[in-house]
Structure formats: C-alpha cells, structure tokens
Amino acid sequence: MDTISVLVVDDSALMRNLITRMIEQSPDMKVVGKAMNGDFALQKIPILKPDIIILDLEMPKMNGLEFLEARRKQGIDVPVIILSSIARKGAKVTMDALAMGAADFVTKPSGSISTDIHVVADQVQALIRAYGGKYARSIGKTIPDPPVGNAETQAGYREAPPAEHISTEKPAPPRTPAADSPAAPPPRQLNRAVEAPRGLEPLQPGTLPKQIDLIVIGISTGGPNALRKMFAAISRDLPVPIVVVQHMPAGFTYEFAKSLDRICPLVVKEAEDGEDLKPGHIYIAPGDTHVQVHAPGSPGGSGASGASDDDPGATGSSRSMGTIRLNREAPENGHRPSADVLFRSAAKQFGNRCLAVIMTGMGRDGAREIGTLYANGAATIGQDPGSCVVYGMPKVAYDAGYLYQQVPLSHMADTIAAITADPQSLA
Template sequence: MDNIDVLIVDDSALMRNLVSRMVESVPGITVVAKAMNGQMALEKIPSHNPDVIILDLEMPVMTGLEFMRERKKANIHIPVIILSSIAHRGAAVTMECLELGASDFLLKPSNVGSEDIGKVADRLVEMVHSYGGSYARKKGKKIPLFGFSAEKRTSGLAQAASDSLEKKLPVLSFAKAPTAQAVPIEAVRESGPIEIIVFGISTGGPNALREVFADLSPKIRQPIVVVQHMPAGFTAEFAASLNNICPLEVKEAAEGDVLKEGRILIAPGGYHVVVEKRRLASVVHLNQDPPRNGHRPSADVLFQSVVKEYQANALGIIMTGMGKDGAAELAELRRAGSRTLGQDAESCIVYGMPRAAFELGAVQKQVPLNKMAETINELALKY
C-alpha cells in the first residue's frame, strides 16, 4: 500500500514538529515537506506533490488566506485542512477559506501541553485519512479505506513535539471496512406529506452542504433543520456563507425560532437543537445537555425530537461523516413512516454515519452527492 503524503505549513517550528508527530504516529501517513509560510508552500508543491496540506492561517510573507487565493488562481486541487488558532477569533476568515476551496478546519490546542491535544490529534488524523486518502486514490495510489477507533496510546509510541510535553498522543487503530449489509426496516405506517426536512452531517459536510444548498429549489416550502458537527463560534458565519449561495434563507438557529416555510436553520455549535410542534407555529429549542455520540449538536438528538413530533411526516437525510451519530434515530424515523435518504459511499468523504444508518436499514435510498439536491427537490415538491 502507498502512503498519504502531507505538507505542513506553519510559521512555528514547534507546531510543525508537533503536527508531524501527530500525523506520523499512525501508519500510512508521511510528512514529505514543511513550510514556514504560504509562499514557501507554493514553491514546494510541484516537487513534493502532497496528497493533503495542513495549513496555518496567521503567517508572515503569505498568510493562509492569501495562500488559498493563490491556490485557486493556480488551479491546485490538493485538499487543504485549516489548522489554526486564529480560527478562534476569525471565523469569517475560516469560512472564506472554505469558500475558496479548503476542505475542513480544526482548532489548534490552546497550548502545547493542553488536555485537548489528544482530541485534536484524533481529528487531524481522521481528516488526513479522509481528505488526503480520497485525493491520493484519485491519483492512482493504493490507499485502503479504513474504519477508525480511538484507543489509548501504549508506551513506546511517538512522544510529543517538545521534551517538556509529557502528554501522549492518542493512537488510532484501523481495520478495513467490511461490506455493508442492510436489513430494511418495515415502517409501522404509511409515509405522509413531508412537513419538515432534517439533515445530519459531519466530516466533509461544509463543502457537501454548499453543493446541495446551491441547487435546492426556491419552491421548497418545508422548514429545514441541519446538524453539522462544528465548533461553537463558527456556525453563524457558516450559515451566512450558505445563505449567500442558497435560494432559501439560511440562518443559525436561535432559541424559540419559528420553523418557517422554506427557511433553513443550522444548529449552533455547542448546542443540541430539538423541534416542537405547537398549535399556531412549530419552533426549535436549544439545550446544552451532555454530548451524544460524542457530539453537541447531535443528529440523533434532533432526529429523536422529529420522530416524536412528526412521526411519518418528515424527510430525514444523513450525509458524510465519521462515526454513527444520527443512525439510530434515523432508523426510528423510518420505522415511524418518514422518508429517509443517505449519501452513497462513493461520494462521501467519510462513509461512516451514512453507512451506520444504512446497515440499520434506516436508509430508503442511497444518493450520490451530485444528485442529492435533485432528489430532495423531487420529494419535497411531490409530497
């Protein structure tokens, strides 16, 4: 098998070293080059031909945002993962990078010795395998599809980037994904008119939603609620960026928001979102109950409320993402009689959440990303 080749771009030598140790702690990933700024990265791309770029935003000479602009001008398609501390205070910059073609983003740990460094390492390796692996396979490389399961690092594995850092980075064990087996669910009642559309989506979601929402029909009258796994502080900017390209209104959900016809609400980072049907108007509620399936917001929490309030009158959609969030309650939606869709394996960045739902029999139809908007439009306008 071939390796996924990584280019790390960061002006901090300590961070370049730390990120190298994070990604190379897992077999199948190799750091082929490092750069101190965007200009150096552009110069190194032709000779090193990386499969994925890990990019800081705040750098001298050429910032990460300026690099993304030059990348677009040069028609470079290598996937980019934003890893930056500026994202904490620069959500708009991060969203602009996504609009320019960045695949995803991740916040740096608050300091080199912080407790969340293991979580960052987990997510970064996941993203490198997801985006870099997909790009490498398109180049003809032999990169296996892996399933991820986090385990505690055993002694003797890679140390942290500096001698002062005593924390051990988590290790990911990989197993080649078995063939999915679906046991179709028999609904307890006939599907009724679609009164609400709900999405659950994670890794690969920002660009997938941009593609789908740009092609939604302006005639859709059902309210739409979306759970996209995203850190707190970013979903307002994300919703605003989607609103610029979608024929329907898109906004970050707020407590008590009315589920209006043809309006899309994005669950805020750090909050679960649930729906409630009332006599005069249906609304959404936000809460900070414990994470579910490791996430807040959680697609399962949203879907569970939709099962309770709408039963056979919803359209549930699960798309690209690691893990199983949304799968169990999408199954309950289908059992209640609602219609369900899942993104297909070939077009997913990570066929995790859709796969888990498919294997539970929760997905009536698997749809490629480039047909998702068309399928949603057809169902929403027909039913």
C-alpha cells in the same frame, strides 16, 4: 501499503514541529515537507507531491487565503486542512477559506503542554485519513478507507472541495428543481438488510406520509462543502423548514450559517432557542448545543415570534410550522449537537411528516434514530458512497435497511424537492 504524505505550512517553527509530531504518531501518514508561508509551499508542492496540506491562515509574505487563491489559479487539487484560531475573527476567516476551496479545518492547540494536544492530534489524524486518504487513493496509492463504525472526533465534518472558486454572491433569480441540471438518476431502491449492524434493530417501514412538514439533516465529515453545493442548488420554493445538525465546534456555526446564506436562495441562520420554524428557512444547530424540534400545538411547541398555524393571516415565510429548542445535555454518540437527538425529536413530534437525510461523515451518529423515523413512516434517504468523503453515517443506516434511496450529492437538492412535493414517490 502506502502512507499519506503531508505538507505542513505555518510561520511558527513551534507549530510546524508540534503538528509534525502529531502526524507522525501514526504509521499510516508522514510529513514530507514543511514551509513557513504560502509562497514556499507553492514552490514545494510539485517537488514533494503531497496528498494533503495543513495550512495556517496568518503568515507573512503569502497568507493562507492568498495561498488558496494561488492554488485555485494554478489548478492544484491537493486538499487543504486549515489550522484555525478559536476567536470569532478566526471563525470568519476560516469560513472564507472554506469558500475558497479549503476542505476542512481544525482549531490550533494552545501549546506544547496543553491538555487539548491529544484531542487536536486525534482530529488532525482523522482529517488526514479522510481527505488525504481519499486523494491518495485517487492517484493510485494503496490506502485503506477510514473506519466508519466508531464515534468520530469533534473535528470530523467536511467534504473535499472542487478546485474551482465558489462564488459568495447570493443568487438572485428563482430556481426550480432540475431546471439547470441533468435529470436525477432513477431512485435506487435498497435491499433490506438480513442482519442490522450491531446495536441496531431490524425495522419495518411505516406508512409514508402524504405531506412533508419538516426536513431534518445529519452530516459530519465532508459536510460544510457538501452543504454549500446542495444548498446553492436548493429550490427557492421549498415549502417547509430544514434543520441541520453539522458536527462543528462552538464558535464556528454562526459564521458557517452566514456563509451558507450568501450562496443559498433560502434564508440560512444559526438556530436560536424558542424561535419558530418557518418555510424557506434553514436552521443550523449551534456548535456544542443539541437541537430539537417541536410540532405546532405541542408542549414547548408554541413559538413566541411567528404566527401560528391557526392564524388565517399566517402565510408564506411568516407561518410557524413548529418551534426549535436548544439544550446542553450530555453528548450523544460523542457529539453535541447530535443528529440522533434531532431525529428522535422529529420522530416524536412530527411522526411520518418528515424527510430525514443522512449524509457524509464518520461514525454512527443519526443512524439509529433515522431508523425510528423510517419505522414511523417518514421518508428517509442517504448520500451515496461515491460522493461521500467518508461513507460512514449513511453506510450504517444503509446496512440497517433504514433508507429508501441513496442519492449522489449532485442530485440531492433536486431529490429533496421532488420527495417534498410527492413523498409517495418513494413507495
């Protein structure tokens, strides 16, 4: 069995040594080199041939963003994990790094005796297995797939990026589904599982809706770059709101939503408690906060800001289609926000008038309650194994028989638009 080779790039000798100790606690990965800035890293890459790079952003001579730009120009496709500071400024620069091709990020530990060292170590190892392992397998190394059935660490949440730079300009022209992309593949109907995974019950599908009023998405490892690709291609004319649970630490989701808004034809924002769900809007669950949805007219479901469904003047993006509620209740499946919390509220409040999507990520979050939506008759789809960084969350839902289709990431935006227009197409 081969090991995953890692290059650590940080101007702090203490941090380089600390990260190295974290990595080499695990026998399946090894630090093959260290560099004190991006310039030295570029010189070492062709010699050391790492499977993954752990990169600081603030360094002399060549900082992290400058390294990512040079990496792009040189066509280097080795995935990069960012070491990020927790401050708001660090969050913004981290999102810039993701836009420039970084795969993921982890927040720096605060010191060699900090109580968060073991948490960061688990996060670093999980991300190395997800991204570095996938890259190593792509070049012929014998590396096992990362585990998918257990709850993941809070850091596991993104997809390896393409080599090319992703524009941060918000698209101007309207886009209709599939207007500038290959035709989506035919729906892949799934065989219902003989035995559901442990802890999940076999369920029968309910009656599919004639109308979709809400789209809910659960996503984790591989998520931010997957969402960047998907939302850049989403239809400008999508007539319903989208609510997303992306596993991400507190302090980063505001900047993440802003970075998505720059490339998406719809409005993307961090969700706020009590605000209305509106067509043409995408709401990102805040880090460390559960998000729930309430249907119009339900207790807790009357938004304060937007027009109600009974208002004849409520049209287009001003029309309220429900309300968002946030809470800080206990984590579920090891996560806050949790996709299961969002999916459960969608099933209770919207019944079968939902499209639920479960995408790349380790663990099981979302798999149980997407089954509740499926049994209620909601439309349910998952990301296919070939385009997932970690085929975990969608695999558990797939194995339980809770999904109608699996869809490659490249066709997810068009599939969402098609199902929203005609949910009966899944029958």
